[in-house]
Amino acid sequence: MKMNYSMMALCCMATATAYAQSNVTEYGSIDAGLRYQTNVDAAGRGMLSMGTGSYYSNRLGFRGVEDLGGGLKARFQLESGFSSKTGALDNTNNVLFNRTAAIGVGGDWGGIDVGRQYTIGFKTEKFLDPFDHHYTGIVPLSSGAGTTLPAAATAAGLGASSSSGTRFNNDVQYAGTFGPVTARAEYALGEVAGDASKGSARAVGASYTGSTLLLAGAYTQKETVAGLTNKAFLAGGGFKLQAATFKVAQSRERQSTAAAGDYRNKTTWAGVSYAFTPAVEATLAAYRSNFASLASTGRRDLLLLGATYTFSQRTNLYAEVDLNRYEGALIPSTKQTRQRGISAGINHLF
Secondary structure (H helix, E strand, O other): OHHHHHHHHHHHHHHHHHHHOOEEEEEEEEEEEEEEEOOOOOOOOOEEEEEEOOOOOOEEEEEEEEEEEOOEEEEEEEEEEEOOOOOOEOOOOOOOOOOEEEEEEEEOOEEEEEEEEEOHHHHHHHHHOOOOOOOOOOOOOOOOOOOOOOHHHHHHOOOOOOOOOOEEEEEEEEEEEEOOEEEEEEEEOOOOOOOOOOOOEEEEEEEEEOOOEEEEEEEEEEEOOOOOEEEEEEEEEEEEEOOEEEEEEEEEEEEEOOOOOEEEEEEEEEEEEEEOOOOEEEEEEEEEEEEEOOOOEEEEEEEEEEEEEEOOOOEEEEEEEEEEEEEEOOOOOOOOOEEEEEEEEEEEEO
């Protein structure tokens, strides 16, 4: 009889485990290579360095999905970034899941996710980027890489990116895809006692993916903990023509201040990708950043040519050449107005 009770208990435990089991996937990317840049200091010297995540940012992540029945699914995502040069976390705050830490539910109506996650502005910018969010350490879209804003503008809350923030903490985000249209909305809590609007952010966006035509737009409004408003608008489109894909877009961000007027950053870009063969693809794109305030103006122009050779769905070789030109308030601390760079490496997805 004791054996029967034991078997029954084991069966119950196994049944409970089966119902609670979720499908968890481990994934990631590792990318390394070499990069050379001219004019990296005030003396105009060049530097050869090891690239880490040059083509696609290094990451290690976990995704999980559980079928709750009735078309409803629970899901989560945890993602951490790291440097392939040293193996260290790729952020100064030593945050384990600095890239994503979110959980949510979804169904035919769309899905709602809560936590630290990519913003609507970022997802729209990625959709419109000719390089599809590659070379993020060079292109001034998601993080504003290579564009040094005046310190006062950065302190006030203006970003050099085109997304008005790559990720938001405390973010509640909805996304739903209905045919060729994807609609998004989000609200990031500021968590300031006595005032729910301070430190918060809200955004809406939509994209259209047709057989030939591409369209997307997003609007983000944030409020600093001091109660100053930041507004950002992003819109663009493109089209596919046989092996070529063309994209063009513009973003505008405006940060208000208490006494210095508005700080403004505008980024305009256009580019084309062409697949010569299933394994060989090249992309050429130009990016222009314009900064303006009551006190100064500045400009940065970037021309980037990149190519990839795909060994498989997971592994590819890449190489790029980039040319930068700086004017006015966007001249970096090196005081150099021209800079050239070249990168080459290997990327593997797992």
